[in-house]
Structures are given as structure tokens and as C-alpha cells.
Amino acid sequence: MTPALVACVLLAALPAVFAYAVPVARWVARARGRAAGVFLDDRTALAVGPRVDTVLLDRWGTVTTGQLRVVAVDPVEPDHERNLRWFAGALGHAAEDPVSQAIARLSSRGKLSQVEQHGSRGISGSVDRHPVRLGRPDWLGMAARDDAGVTLGVQVDSRPIGYITVADDVRPHAHEDVARLRADGVEPVLVSEDSERNTRGLAEACGIAQWYADRPADTRGALVDERRRTGHVVAVAGPSADREADLLLTDAADSTRGIRLADLDVGRVATALALTRSAARAATRSRRTGLGVGLLGVVLAATGVLAVPLAIGWAVLGCGLVTATAVGRAAT
The missing domain is CATH 3.40.1110.10 (Calcium-transporting ATPase, cytoplasmic domain N)
Known part of the structure; x- marks a missing residue:
């Protein structure tokens, strides 16, 4: 096997090696989450979180x-x-x-x-x-x-x-945190067992356009089903989150499904969903970077620009670049 062929084989294998950048990105997101009172231990939550476009906010503990x-x-x-x-x-x-x-x-x-x-x-x-x-x-x-x-x-x-x-x-920064959700592509919906008048007033104080009044916790499954049937990916944040939701955000200490929060503050809800998105972006960017570095290396090796020692150096440089990309993207 010629040196050029050895270099090509080495560099062609790089995209598979770069797959480790995905768990690195998730590890960074989990570390950032723990520091912010967000616990991303459920792998399913990390996969579903980036696709959430609607979050039902229970009146108790989220915006209040x-x-x-x-x-x-x-x-x-x-x-x-x-x-x-x-x-x-x-x-x-x-x-x-x-x-x-x-x-x-x-x-x-x-x-x-x-x-x-x-x-x-x-x-x-x-x-x-x-x-x-x-x-x-x-x-x-x-x-x-x-x-x-x-x-x-x-x-x-x-x-x-x-x-x-x-x-x-009402939480002091509820209005700003609701705006964060909306800026991130997530529509907040307030759900309350209180009267229509009081629920509307609370929603207006927090900048929430959609709200439902007179909805006890045990009747909210229908709201989740209705949203899901129209193609939405629905998260529910509350002390008794609906099990039919695509993603649960709860402060229950014994929760093993979804995202566990130190408390239900809507700001923490926004941070949790943002972290799942940043981890997904980091994983995607890392895969693309790894593929690009690997293919460029193969071309350079095939044309004789990279001999075996340089190919090894290129591979090490590529791993460092992809890791930096994963860490940097997951941290933003």
C-alpha cells in the first residue's frame, strides 16, 4: 500500500472518529444546565427539545x-x-x-x-x-x-x-423570559384553573398571547392532544405535567423522564429548551466540520500534498477543531 493510499484511508476514517463530538456537545450542555438548575439527564429530552415549538405553562410556578x-x-x-x-x-x-x-x-x-x-x-x-x-x-x-x-x-x-x-x-422577569421563548421559536401558552378575567390579566402582564382559563390540571390532556394533532411538538411545564406531552419540564425530584428543573421559573424553562437547541446545533456543526475536514484531507492526500506523517497531524488537528466546534456551539 502506497503512502498516499495509507493517508487517504486514514483521513477517510475521520468522519467516523468525529462522531465522538456529539456526546461531547451533550456533556457540555448538561454541565451548563446543572449550573443553571436544569438537569438534562434524559437522552430523549435532548433529542425532542430542539423540535419543540409550543410550551404549555402552568399558572403555578412558571410565570408566577x-x-x-x-x-x-x-x-x-x-x-x-x-x-x-x-x-x-x-x-x-x-x-x-x-x-x-x-x-x-x-x-x-x-x-x-x-x-x-x-x-x-x-x-x-x-x-x-x-x-x-x-x-x-x-x-x-x-x-x-x-x-x-x-x-x-x-x-x-x-x-x-x-x-x-x-x-x-408574578415573577419580576416573566415578560422578558416569555419573549426569550418566542424569540427561540417556541410559542408560550398559559393554562390556568383560575377565572377567565384573572387568567387574561396574568397573560397580558407576561406578554402571552394565547391562554386557557378554567382548566384544572386533570383536564389539560385534551389541549396537548389538540396541539399535537395540528402538527405541533408540545412541551408542558408545570407541577403535574401531562404525560401525553412530547416533552415534560417538571420540578419533581423523582422525575426520570423529560427535563427536571430546580424550579418551574419560566426563565429556567427558556434556558432548558435553549440548551437542547444549542446541543443539537453543536452536534450538526461538528458532523459537518468533521466531514469537511476528512474529505479535504483525502483530496490533499490523494494529490500527494499530505504524506503519512502530515496526514496524522491533519487528523489530530481535525479532531481538535471538531471538539472545539462542539464545545463552543454547545456553550452558546
């Missing part, structure tokens, strides 16, 4: 912090505000629903007794020996309010003393 917050405290009389905060907050400690827990942050617990739950109407009890009721205004005989969010009335010693309004705690 997963909690509610008090957005308005409206006493009947200006000098009632301190009492309104104290009595409502103290009684709020006796309930575990998100609205009551948001109100509970207005004050400490106080001395609670005779606490009684009244279903969806509200809660009553004694705070520092004062009878207090916290709940729907109509239950308390108070005028209805048309505020966005959830507005509860507060009654102390059988007298109404004011209203407290609670709404979603």
Missing part, C-alpha cells in the same frame, strides 16, 4: 412564584387599616388554602380560638377574644367588589372593617 400576594388593603374607614391587617392576617394562619396563606403574611398569628371553616364561603374564629370572619363579601353581607384577583371581606365584632384583595405573585 407559585404563591399569591396581597395587592390591596381597603379599610372601610382610614383608621381601620391596622386592625384590618391584624385581624385578617391572624385568622388567615388558621387556613391552608393559598388565599388565606397570602393574607396570613399581613400579621402574626395572635391568640386564635373557636376556628371554623365554612367551605368556599370563608373562615371564622376568635382573635384575641374578638369574633372575626374572613370570606366572600356576600357571605358577610358586604357589597360585592369587581377587583381583579380574589377579594375577601373582613368582619370584626360583627362589623365590616374592610376588604383585602389577593392576586398572583
Whole structure:
């Protein structure tokens, strides 16, 4: 076998050798992901992620912090505000629903007794020996309010003393992170079990054009199926992600399928999908670079420009170039 032929055989085998750049690119993406609270341990997720064009965002924890917050405290009389905060907050400690827990942050617990739950109407009890009721205004005989969010009335010693309004705690950078998704070719869709009015307001605050209200978690499979039937590749981000989705993004510690996140922050969702895309781009670029370097080397060897020692050097240089390409692309 002539030296030129040996060089050609050596360089012709380079594209197969360069295949190792693909796992290198994925390793880099996983390392970057772990640093950002994104765990790309599922190989299927790395393959599906680059094709996702729609992500359903659960209201809880993605564009919101997963909690509610008090957005308005409206006493009947200006000098009632301190009492309104104290009595409502103290009684709020006796309930575990998100609205009551948001109100509970207005004050400490106080001395609670005779606490009684009244279903969806509200809660009553004694705070520092004062009878207090916290709940729907109509239950308390108070005028209805048309505020966005959830507005509860507060009654102390059988007298109404004011209203407290609670709404979603929107993440500070939700609007920017939603824009990141859209710039990356992924359409965000908000899904909520809340009312149409509140869901629309949340979507507008976050820059989301498509949204669905009154959709409990166990009814969302139909949304996934509908999108998939129209040719979309659908990801779902939420605490109880739908198993029919093409890709799951969840914060469940025991999740072995899809992409696991440190939390469901929409910014982390955008980062996760961007990392799968960068890994895919790195793999594609590496394959093309490897093929190009190998073919050019074969041509140079066949024309006698590259002898065996130079062919070996060319191969080493090519491996370094392809590795650098894989690492560089996966890191952007």
C-alpha cells in the first residue's frame, strides 16, 4: 500500500472518529444546565427539545412564584387599616388554602380560638377574644367588589372593617423570559384553573398571547392532544405535567423522564429548551466540520500534498477543531 493510499484511508476514517463530538456537545450542555438548575439527564429530552415549538405553562410556578400576594388593603374607614391587617392576617394562619396563606403574611398569628371553616364561603374564629370572619363579601353581607384577583371581606365584632384583595405573585422577569421563548421559536401558552378575567390579566402582564382559563390540571390532556394533532411538538411545564406531552419540564425530584428543573421559573424553562437547541446545533456543526475536514484531507492526500506523517497531524488537528466546534456551539 502506497503512502498516499495509507493517508487517504486514514483521513477517510475521520468522519467516523468525529462522531465522538456529539456526546461531547451533550456533556457540555448538561454541565451548563446543572449550573443553571436544569438537569438534562434524559437522552430523549435532548433529542425532542430542539423540535419543540409550543410550551404549555402552568399558572403555578412558571410565570408566577407559585404563591399569591396581597395587592390591596381597603379599610372601610382610614383608621381601620391596622386592625384590618391584624385581624385578617391572624385568622388567615388558621387556613391552608393559598388565599388565606397570602393574607396570613399581613400579621402574626395572635391568640386564635373557636376556628371554623365554612367551605368556599370563608373562615371564622376568635382573635384575641374578638369574633372575626374572613370570606366572600356576600357571605358577610358586604357589597360585592369587581377587583381583579380574589377579594375577601373582613368582619370584626360583627362589623365590616374592610376588604383585602389577593392576586398572583408574578415573577419580576416573566415578560422578558416569555419573549426569550418566542424569540427561540417556541410559542408560550398559559393554562390556568383560575377565572377567565384573572387568567387574561396574568397573560397580558407576561406578554402571552394565547391562554386557557378554567382548566384544572386533570383536564389539560385534551389541549396537548389538540396541539399535537395540528402538527405541533408540545412541551408542558408545570407541577403535574401531562404525560401525553412530547416533552415534560417538571420540578419533581423523582422525575426520570423529560427535563427536571430546580424550579418551574419560566426563565429556567427558556434556558432548558435553549440548551437542547444549542446541543443539537453543536452536534450538526461538528458532523459537518468533521466531514469537511476528512474529505479535504483525502483530496490533499490523494494529490500527494499530505504524506503519512502530515496526514496524522491533519487528523489530530481535525479532531481538535471538531471538539472545539462542539464545545463552543454547545456553550452558546
